[in-house]
Amino acid sequence: MAGLIVKSPYIKGGGAGGYLRYIATRERVEILPDGRPPTRKQEQLIAKLTKDFSGVKELSEYADYTERPNKANASALITMALEEHWDEVHASDGYARYIATRPRAERLGEHGLFGDEDVVDLDAAMTEVSSYQGNIWTHIISMKREDAARLGYDHAKAWRTLLRANRHEIAASMNIPPEHFRWYAAFHDEGEHPHVHMMAWSTVPGEAYLTREGIQRIKSVLTNQIFRQEMLHTYEQKSQSRDELVRQARRAMSQLTREMSSGICNCPAAEVLMQRLVVQLETVKGKKSYGYLPKPVKKTVDEIVDKLEELPVVRVCYDQWCLLQSDVDSYYHDKPREKKKLSQEKEFRQIKNAVIREAERLQLGEPTFEDGELSERDEEVDEREISFACEELRWLLLDGRLPLEARDQAVERLERLAEQGNTHAQFVMGQLYRDGPLLIPDSQKAKRWFTLAAAQGMLEAQYALGKLLLSADPEVHDPDEGLRWLRRAAQGGNTYAAYRLGKEYLTGEHAPKSTKKAVHWFQSSAEHGNPFAQYMLGKLFLEGKCVPRDQEQAVQWFWRSAAQGNQYAQFFLNRQNNLRPPGVMLSVTRLLHHLSRIFWESSLPATGPGVIQIDRKRLRQLQEKRIALGHKPDDHPEQGWGGMNMGGM
Numbered sequence: 001m002a003g004l005i006v007k008s009p010y011i012k013g014g015g016a017g018g019y020l021r022y023i024a025t026r027e028r029v030e031i032l033p034d035g036r037p038p039t040r041k042q043e044q045l046i047a048k049l050t051k052d053f054s055g056v057k058e059l060s061e062y063a064d065y066t067e068r069p070n071k072a073n074a075s076a077l078i079t080m081a082l083e084e085h086w087d088e089v090h091a092s093d094g095y096a097r098y099i100a101t102r103p104r105a106e107r108l109g110e111h112g113l114f115g116d117e118d119v120v121d122l123d124a125a126m127t128e129v130s131s132y133q134g135n136i137w138t139h140i141i142s143m144k145r146e147d148a149a150r151l152g153y154d155h156a157k158a159w160r161t162l163l164r165a166n167r168h169e170i171a172a173s174m175n176i177p178p179e180h181f182r183w184y185a186a187f188h189d190e191g192e193h194p195h196v197h198m199m200a201w202s203t204v205p206g207e208a209y210l211t212r213e214g215i216q217r218i219k220s221v222l223t224n225q226i227f228r229q230e231m232l233h234t235y236e237q238k239s240q241s242r243d244e245l246v247r248q249a250r251r252a253m254s255q256l257t258r259e260m261s262s263g264i265c266n267c268p269a270a271e272v273l274m275q276r277l278v279v280q281l282e283t284v285k286g287k288k289s290y291g292y293l294p295k296p297v298k299k300t301v302d303e304i305v306d307k308l309e310e311l312p313v314v315r316v317c318y319d320q321w322c323l324l325q326s327d328v329d330s331y332y333h334d335k336p337r338e339k340k341k342l343s344q345e346k347e348f349r350q351i352k353n354a355v356i357r358e359a360e361r362l363q364l365g366e367p368t369f370e371d372g373e374l375s376e377r378d379e380e381v382d383e384r385e386i387s388f389a390c391e392e393l394r395w396l397l398l399d400g401r402l403p404l405e406a407r408d409q410a411v412e413r414l415e416r417l418a419e420q421g422n423t424h425a426q427f428v429m430g431q432l433y434r435d436g437p438l439l440i441p442d443s444q445k446a447k448r449w450f451t452l453a454a455a456q457g458m459l460e461a462q463y464a465l466g467k468l469l470l471s472a473d474p475e476v477h478d479p480d481e482g483l484r485w486l487r488r489a490a491q492g493g494n495t496y497a498a499y500r501l502g503k504e505y506l507t508g509e510h511a512p513k514s515t516k517k518a519v520h521w522f523q524s525s526a527e528h529g530n531p532f533a534q535y536m537l538g539k540l541f542l543e544g545k546c547v548p549r550d551q552e553q554a555v556q557w558f559w560r561s562a563a564q565g566n567q568y569a570q571f572f573l574n575r576q577n578n579l580r581p582p583g584v585m586l587s588v589t590r591l592l593h594h595l596s597r598i599f600w601e602s603s604l605p606a607t608g609p610g611v612i613q614i615d616r617k618r619l620r621q622l623q624e625k626r627i628a629l630g631h632k633p634d635d636h637p638e639q640g641w642g643g644m645n646m647g648g649m
Helices: 017-025 040-052 056-060 060-067 071-084 086-090 093-101 122-131 145-151 156-165 165-174 212-226 228-262 267-281 295-310 314-330 352-363 388-398 405-421 422-436 443-455 459-470 479-491 495-507 515-527 532-543 552-560 567-573 582-601 617-627
Strands: 004-007 135-141 179-188 196-202 611-613 644-646
Touching: 040 056, 040 135, 056 060, 056 071, 056 582, 060 071, 071 135, 122 179, 135 145, 135 212, 156 165, 156 179, 156 196, 156 212, 165 179, 165 212, 228 582, 267 295, 267 582, 295 314, 295 352, 295 582, 314 582, 352 582, 388 405, 388 422, 405 422, 422 443, 422 459, 443 459, 459 479, 479 495, 479 515, 495 515, 495 532, 515 532, 532 552, 532 567, 532 582, 552 567, 567 582, 582 644
Parallel strands: 611 644
Antiparallel strands: 004 135, 135 196, 179 196
């Protein structure tokens, strides 16, 4: 893409008069079509310039010269290098002698100076800048020759119009009030990069200051003006390509993150580092966030993240993410994206605090529950007990191929059936009001329908009602009543209710903490075949905190859970000869799951024009609104909410 280069050195007070005359009167260096090699004097001077000034090798003219070392490119490089380092050059006799004696260095007739005034008096302008005691910035704004010719910026008039139109924005970028802003400029049609020299300052010495961000704003303002029409067309085309690229990449990332979020990780080296971090955090006072940690502790956190990067699934996913970012960046930036270590990539800084949280959890001995799959099966109902009418309507609700209108009609028929007292219809109505998407989520209505079904003795409804009352929803939150319904469901034989009671008594979140009661309910659930409770008992016996440590019993419960497909139980069985504290063994797995979420949320690049930044809270609100209107939870544009992008990672 065409680009604009802006550089902004400054000259200290009193030394700008010579520079002003130079840019006003110097003549364009002749471009020699025969490509004759540079003169010995040019080569010597270029060698001296690159030695004296490190920034010379970063100039576009230097790249042109090294690629095609001819007389014209040498002259263009020397000119730009001298002009960019004028302050130092001005104080050097050697450079000053070259400027004074170079061919056609000064024109005695008309000058090329322009500014706010239609006619600029060169002598008066020189007197003005020479007597000024503050700093004067010397903006150098250059373009590739082909871009300047194509866009009509190969003559002074166009640049004068552009700078006059944007003087206020340039002044603001230099922190100068418009009424204090003074400037002069001249256009030099030279080499492969025709350019403008702009001298700018404030009438109040010491008022102006220019930061990197200010230079970038100047560049952005001028670029938008110069390339406006071209950019609109280009971005339209590139945005289409970008959207397709993102769709393809997100599909690939989706598969990778699913593998990562569902996988279990065995990484002893990372476990050792986590244990070291736990010890280090004990000595840390104050806020335990990455930015506030001592350097040795930060180093450990970085090492853990780097160990995660070595895992095959993470390495493949990170490579895919970097490829996506580089491809998209190339649409809008010339400079290729540098691949960093995962611990140094700012887009993934969240994982560092996730590492710290996991270490704190280990330090406190907080229990964990690896039951992510629980919600997919804990409210399953024996279909043999459901009436034909209710079952038929339920299948219509679940059929995403049907038009929304047809599914809405099915909901209306289901509600009439529920009003008639059908227990399963009441239960499904409670689920619809709790979860959507066909009905606008309403916890009060969900509670009503669950209560009606629960009162008729439906164990699944009693369990669902208990969960709802224990949720954080302030409209229905009632821990005592929630525990009562869970207990009733558990006593009736619902193993998931018993498992949930065990969790509540173990954590003490909604019930008085009691390891005895926790083990009782886990035992009750496990003996009736619940694989999650069986796995939890295995961990408790392995850890030996709530019950006496008994590795043999732990292995037995793991066997029973693994036989029902619990991969976490299988993970411990595979390592029964080297069992360590379960929290430590699973800490890396939990970090892997954290990382999968971060990868997914970062898979839509935040680069490119016209992208609206939106934080996660607002995105969640929009998603809830879409669900309320009848969309599936995963029914969303691949490119993200009509061009909006998730921010605040």
